[in-house]
Amino acid sequence: MGKSSKDKRDAYYRLAKEQGWRARSAFKLLQLDEEFDLFSGVTRVVDLCAAPGSWSQVLSRVLIKNETFGRTAWQNQEALFRQQMLGVAGQTGAEKTEETKETPAAPRSSGDVKIVAIDLQPISPLPGIVTLRADITHPATVPLLLKALDPEYDAATASQNASNPVDLVLSDGAPDVTGLHDLDMYVQSQLLFAALNLALCVLKPGGKFVAKIFRGRNVDLLFAQLKLFFTRVVVAKPRSSRASSVEAFIVCLDFRPPAEFHASLERPLGVGDMAGLAPEGAAVALDEKVAVKAEDNIVEVALEDLRPSDTTTTGSRWIAPFVACGDLSAFDSDASYKLPDDYISLDPVQPPTAPPYKRALEMRKAAGGAYGKTTV
Ligand SMILES: C[S@@+](CC[C@H](N)C(=O)[O-])C[C@H]1O[C@@H](n2cnc3c(N)ncnc32)[C@H](O)[C@@H]1O
CATH class of the missing domain: 3.40.50.150 (Vaccinia Virus protein VP39)
Incomplete structure (x- = not known):
C-alpha cells in the first residue's frame, strides 16, 4: 500500500x-x-x-x-476569546459576572x-x-x-x-x-x-x-x-x-x-x-x-x-x-476519507530507528535496489 x-x-x-x-x-x-x-x-x-x-x-x-489538546484546548481557547472580547468591550473588574471571570486552565x-x-x-x-x-x-x-x-x-x-x-x-x-x-x-x-x-x-x-x-x-x-x-x-x-x-x-x-x-x-x-x-x-x-x-x-x-x-x-x-x-x-479510524487532488503525502515524523526488517533492507540495498529491480 x-x-x-x-x-x-x-x-x-x-x-x-x-x-x-x-x-x-x-x-x-x-x-x-x-x-x-x-x-x-x-x-x-x-x-x-x-x-x-x-x-x-x-x-x-x-x-x-x-500544551493542551482536544476539548481542554478548545475550552481554553474559548475562555481566552471571551476574555479578549470583554476586554475590547471595556468592562471594569466590578462589572464582571461569574461567567466573565472564567480563565483558561492554569498551566501545571x-x-x-x-x-x-x-x-x-x-x-x-x-x-x-x-x-x-x-x-x-x-x-x-x-x-x-x-x-x-x-x-x-x-x-x-x-x-x-x-x-x-x-x-x-x-x-x-x-x-x-x-x-x-x-x-x-x-x-x-x-x-x-x-x-x-x-x-x-x-x-x-x-x-x-x-x-x-x-x-x-x-x-x-x-x-x-x-x-x-x-x-x-x-x-x-x-x-x-x-x-x-x-x-x-x-x-x-x-x-x-x-x-x-x-x-x-x-x-x-x-x-x-x-x-x-x-x-x-x-x-x-x-x-x-x-x-x-x-x-x-x-x-x-x-x-x-x-x-x-x-x-x-x-x-x-x-x-x-x-x-x-x-x-x-x-x-472514524475504519473509514476512508477523500483527500484533495493536490494533497501531498508527508513522510513519517520518525521512521523506525531499528526495525526488525532493517537487515532485509540492508541486504536489498546491497543487492542493488528495490523489489523487482534487484540486479544479480
Ligand atoms: C505499539 S508499539 C508502542 C507505541 C508507542 N506507545 C508510541 O506511542 O509510539 C509497541 C512497542 O512494544 C514494544 N515491546 C514489545 N515487547 C516488549 C518488551 N518485552 N519490553 C519492552 N518493549 C516491548 C515494541 O518494541 C514496540 O515498540
Whole structure:
C-alpha cells in the first residue's frame, strides 16, 4: 500500500504526520485522557513499551510544555476569546459576572515532572524524557527503572519498591504479531502482566495504570485481578483504535493494593496468584472463591466479597464497564476519507530507528535496489 493510499484509508496515520506525532497511537492516549483526565495531578510517569515514542511525546508536550489538546484546548481557547472580547468591550473588574471571570486552565508546574520511557527498541531523544532500552519482562529492568526514577536508588540495599513512587504507569506493549491467534494473545497477556508487576512496584496509592489489551476469551479474569488493586477498572476503546481490531485499553484508577500485598518481582503476579489478597473481613476466603476450571483455564472470582461497595458485580462474575472514548466528531479510524487532488503525502515524523526488517533492507540495498529491480 502506497503512502497516499494509506493517508486516505487511515485518517489518524495522516493526522499524526500533519501534527508531528511519531505514531498514530498518540491519538489513543489523547482520547483516553479526554475521557479519564489521566494527566490531572500527575508529575511522575512511566511509559512502558514506548517506541517510537508518540505517547512520550504526548507526555512531554502536556506535562512539560503545558500544551493542551482536544476539548481542554478548545475550552481554553474559548475562555481566552471571551476574555479578549470583554476586554475590547471595556468592562471594569466590578462589572464582571461569574461567567466573565472564567480563565483558561492554569498551566501545571513542569519543574517536578519526571518521565521514564522504556522499550526493546531505541527511542529517539525527547525533551524531558529519560529513555531506557530494556525488556519489561526481565526482572533486571526494575532496578534500572527505579534508578532512572530516583538517581539515589541503590539496588544492593534498597527494596524493589520505588522510594519516590509514580502517579501514572502506561503500557502500549504489543508483541511482533505472528498471526497465530492463541500465541499472540498469550504473548500479549505476558507483556501485560509484566507491565502490571512493574506498576505494582512503582505506583503510589491513588495512582493510575493504563495498558493495551487484546480482548479475547477469559480476559474477564484479568479485569477481575486488576479490580483487586484498583478502585475503578474500565475497558476503553478510543475512536482512533480500529473497531475491527481486538485492541482495547484497560484503565485502572485509584491504586489501593490490599493491606497484605507486597510487590515482588521474585514472586510476580500471574494467572490465579491472588490467594491471600482478600481484604480483612471478607466474608469468604479468596482461595475458596477462585474456581479454576483446569481444562479450559477459566478462573472465576467473586469480587463482591472483595469490594462490597462495587455495584457492577452480577452473580459470581465481575463485569468491567466498557467505554468508547474520543469525541463523536473525531475521525472514524475504519473509514476512508477523500483527500484533495493536490494533497501531498508527508513522510513519517520518525521512521523506525531499528526495525526488525532493517537487515532485509540492508541486504536489498546491497543487492542493488528495490523489489523487482534487484540486479544479480
Ligand atoms: C505499539 S508499539 C508502542 C507505541 C508507542 N506507545 C508510541 O506511542 O509510539 C509497541 C512497542 O512494544 C514494544 N515491546 C514489545 N515487547 C516488549 C518488551 N518485552 N519490553 C519492552 N518493549 C516491548 C515494541 O518494541 C514496540 O515498540
